[in-house]
Amino acid sequence: xxxxxxxxxxxxxxxxxxxxxxxxxxxxxxxxxxxxxxxxxxxxxxxxxxxxxxxxxxxxxxxxxxxxxxxxxxxxxxxxxxxxxxxxxxxxxxxxxxxxxxxxxxxxxxxxxxxxxxxxxxxxxxxxxxxxxxxxxxxxxxxxxxxxxxxxxxxxxxxxxxxxxxxxxxxxxxxxxxxxxxxxxx
Amino acid sequence: xxxxxxxxxxxxxxxxxxxxxxxxxxxxxxxxxxxxxxxxxxxxxxxxxxxxxxxxxxxxxxxxxxxxxxxxxxxxxxxxxxxxxxxxxxxxxxxxxxxxxxxxxxxxxxxxxxxxxxxxxxxxxxxxxxxxxxxxxxxxxxxxxxxxxxxxxxxxxxxxxxxxxxxxxxxxxxxxxxxxxxxxxxxxxxxxxxxxxxxxxxxxxxxxxxxxxxxxxxxxxxxxxxxxxxxxxxxxxxxxxxxxxxxxxxxxxxxxxxxxxxxxxxxxxxxxxxxxxxxxxxxxxxxxxxxxxxxxxxxxxxxxxxxxxxxxxxxxxxxxxxxxxxxxxxxxxxxxxxxxxxxxxxxxxxxxxxxxxxxxxxxxxxxxxxxxxxxxxxxxxxxxxxxxxxxxxxxxxxxxxxxxxxxxxxxxxxxxxxxxxxxxxxxxxxxxxxxxxxxxxxxxxxxxxxxxxxxxxxxxxxxxxxxxxxxxxxxxxxxxxxxxxxxxxxxxxxxxxxxxxxxxxxxxxxxxxxxxxxxxxxxxxxxxxxxxxxxxxxxxxxxxxxxxxxxxxxxxxxxxxxx
Numbered sequence: 001x002x003x004x005x006x007x008x009x010x011x012x013x014x015x016x017x018x019x020x021x022x023x024x025x026x027x028x029x030x031x032x033x034x035x036x037x038x039x040x041x042x043x044x045x046x047x048x049x050x051x052x053x054x055x056x057x058x059x060x061x062x063x064x065x066x067x068x069x070x071x072x073x074x075x076x077x078x079x080x081x082x083x084x085x086x087x088x089x090x091x092x093x094x095x096x097x098x099x100x101x102x103x104x105x106x107x108x109x110x111x112x113x114x115x116x117x118x119x120x121x122x123x124x125x126x127x128x129x130x131x132x133x134x135x136x137x138x139x140x141x142x143x144x145x146x147x148x149x150x151x152x153x154x155x156x157x158x159x160x161x162x163x164x165x166x167x168x169x170x171x172x173x174x175x176x177x178x179x180x181x182x183x184x185x186x
Numbered sequence: 187x188x189x190x191x192x193x194x195x196x197x198x199x200x201x202x203x204x205x206x207x208x209x210x211x212x213x214x215x216x217x218x219x220x221x222x223x224x225x226x227x228x229x230x231x232x233x234x235x236x237x238x239x240x241x242x243x244x245x246x247x248x249x250x251x252x253x254x255x256x257x258x259x260x261x262x263x264x265x266x267x268x269x270x271x272x273x274x275x276x277x278x279x280x281x282x283x284x285x286x287x288x289x290x291x292x293x294x295x296x297x298x299x300x301x302x303x304x305x306x307x308x309x310x311x312x313x314x315x316x317x318x319x320x321x322x323x324x325x326x327x328x329x330x331x332x333x334x335x336x337x338x339x340x341x342x343x344x345x346x347x348x349x350x351x352x353x354x355x356x357x358x359x360x361x362x363x364x365x366x367x368x369x370x371x372x373x374x375x376x377x378x379x380x381x382x383x384x385x386x387x388x389x390x391x392x393x394x395x396x397x398x399x400x401x402x403x404x405x406x407x408x409x410x411x412x413x414x415x416x417x418x419x420x421x422x423x424x425x426x427x428x429x430x431x432x433x434x435x436x437x438x439x440x441x442x443x444x445x446x447x448x449x450x451x452x453x454x455x456x457x458x459x460x461x462x463x464x465x466x467x468x469x470x471x472x473x474x475x476x477x478x479x480x481x482x483x484x485x486x487x488x489x490x491x492x493x494x495x496x497x498x499x500x501x502x503x504x505x506x507x508x509x510x511x512x513x514x515x516x517x518x519x520x521x522x523x524x525x526x527x528x529x530x531x532x533x534x535x536x537x538x539x540x541x542x543x544x545x546x547x548x549x550x551x552x553x554x555x556x557x558x559x560x561x562x563x564x565x566x567x568x569x570x571x572x573x574x575x576x577x578x579x580x581x582x583x584x585x586x587x588x589x590x591x592x593x594x595x596x597x598x599x600x601x602x603x604x605x606x607x608x609x610x611x612x613x614x615x616x617x618x619x620x621x622x623x624x625x626x627x628x629x630x631x632x633x634x635x636x637x638x639x640x641x642x643x644x645x646x647x648x649x650x651x652x653x654x655x656x657x658x659x660x661x662x663x664x665x666x667x668x669x670x671x672x673x674x675x676x677x678x679x680x681x682x683x684x685x686x687x688x689x690x691x692x693x694x695x696x697x698x699x700x701x702x703x704x705x706x707x708x709x710x711x712x713x714x715x716x717x718x719x720x721x722x723x724x725x726x727x728x729x730x731x732x733x734x735x736x737x738x739x740x741x742x743x744x745x746x747x748x749x
Contacts, residue, residue, distance in 0.1 A: 015362065
């Protein structure tokens with residue numbers, strides 16, 4: 001065994017330099033050409049900076065709501081609820097979210113409430129909601145902001161990102177971008 | 187919804203199309219033939235061999251392969267323990283994260299050395315960037331270890347009688363320099379341009395539009411996420427793994443991560459065909475694995491797209507599917523596909539929380555890990571499959587009343603005993619571990635382990651041991667697992683579940699290679715036929731069903747029928 005240990009040490013050091021050293025520096029170097037030099041994609045507006053890919057809590061009636069989160073959208077960590085599908089406490093929580101949603105959206109019936117507004121995402125940081133979830137909130141946002149519903153609906157349409165190449169994957173709406181756009185509507 | 191299905195189909199087909207040429211390339215690398223990267227990597231490899239004083243050309247017996255492999259793995263284990271327990275004062279720690287406690291470091295060190303990546307910590311708060319970079323090194327070399335073992339078995343399967351089975355170091359280094367590293371660079375470059383962080387700056391603090399002060403954890407994510415998938419490691423940079431929007435920012439990165447984790451397991455199967463010049467044999471193996479994969483993945487996609495019936499009972503719009511623990515940009519369909527791909531292969535990364543998948547989806551995830559041979563991890567998947575081949579050859583031999591043969595070699599009592607021992611170790615570790623955990627919990631229900639009551643709680647414990655034994659690394663993450671019981675018990679299961687299923691096939695292949703080659707005759711059992719494929723598939727189904735059915739009844743099946 002001794003014949004293997006010393007060469008193994010040396011080989012480990014060499015491979016470490018290659019795989020963790022040169023590889024990392026190479027990718028880091030390429031990242032300097034990427035958006036925001038690889039420090040995460042950001043949005044700047046009114047002198048403030050936010051991360052485009054990290055969701056934020058929105059539960060105010062003036063804004064489009066984001067999805068429920070198990071970590072309150074604090075990206076110091078990340079986690080889902082890890083609740084099982086049959087867990088009675090969890091199902092009671094979903095029911096409570098549904099009741100809250102309906103209370104804030106008069107005229108909306110249960111079967112119009114999309115599941116993403118009632119369920120927590122895997123990371124707790126999901127930046128998106130489904131286009132349906134955005135549309136169902138249009139009436140409320142328009143009413144609270146005294147805007148014509150058609151203008152708000154057009155805004156939502158403007159922020160819907162369709163599938164890749166039009167045929168692969170889901171459609172989505174980035175809630176932060178939508179709400180920043182909303183703040184600029186006059 | 188349709189675009190979600192076409193997305194998954196495209197991802198599956200692209201994986202196959204890329205894996206065929208990669209398989210040919212892998213075969214050429216292990217055969218020592220001339221390849222594109224010779225001028226770049228050849229000098230690097232020769233330099234490494236010279237500096238470490240290792241002879242990369244000496245033919246080794248299977249025992250020598252084993253010694254070299256275990257020796258260097260032991261070195262990594264020691265280094266990893268040291269780094270994880272001293273991160274607090276070592277450099278590259280901008281967030282001031284603490285060192286690991288000994289039991290957690292024990293678990294994490296084993297977990298990453300064995301290519302499992304069970305994580306009883308969250309990367310944001312549990313590791314420094316030095317720790318992450320070291321684990322990334324293990325991503326490369328643990329994958330290369332599995333591939334080197336598979337390469338030795340490939341060599342042993344060639345039709346001749348020999349004791350010299352190539353050189354471990356040669357296979358190991360080339361797996362890293364010729365396959366894992368170059369492909370990872372390409373993947374990481376895609377990732378940085380899709381918005382994945384690649385920085386050494388620490389957490390950023392910002393005020394949200396609503397006025398909350400939050401932090402955003404960053405780091406060298408793109409390079410990590412590339413090899414994490416290519417090497418079927420799966421350990422996440424962040425706690426939420428690839429559900430995290432910085433570790434998987436959009437549908438394109440999602441697709442690339444899905445393709446990357448599938449590539450090498452597929453390429454090893456195709457590569458076997460090119461290496462042995464037995465395309466039919468490779469197609470038979472590919473067929474059995476694909477049928478098994480599809481039988482698991484299609485139901486999961488149906489369950490997750492249909493949504494949670496208990497939430498459906500509230501009469502809400504579930505057209506998006508079961509969205510608890512899933513991300514909008516990934517969609518229910520791709521998350522369901524991922525949940526099986528990551529478990530049939532021993533990746534264990536997740537883009538949605540498995541704890542929140544439907545009961546029968548959870549069962550299929552468990553079954554995928556229990557079999558662990560439908561494609562399987564980097565190199566080791568095909569070794570696990572080899573064990574089932576030996577058992578199938580033996581049973582088929584008994585059925586026709588002849589001494590069983592495989593690839594021109596007589597399979598005798600010793601090889602079959604090793605194969606049976608290897609195959610039956612998994613149920614012992616999984617069932618034994620789960621029984622011990624359940625017993626402990628029943629005697630002390632105050633333990634903060636389970637995140638869900640009833641049958642689902644049992645599934646959380648069963649999943650953890652299954653994942654540890656399969657060296658998978660995904661989890662029903664609700665389980666409170668950062669405590670000595672789970673850290674130590676799964677650490678031991680990880681070690682046994684890694685090395686016995688590597689040693690077993692290496693030993694069998696080595697023993698068979700030493701035997702006299704018998705040319706094929708009229709009475710030879712043909713192993714590259716549909717009939718034999720069905721035979722192997724039946725053996726897998728029977729062993730799995732007999733071993734695990736009772737546990738699955740207590741967990742996911744009971745939950746399904748109680749909903």
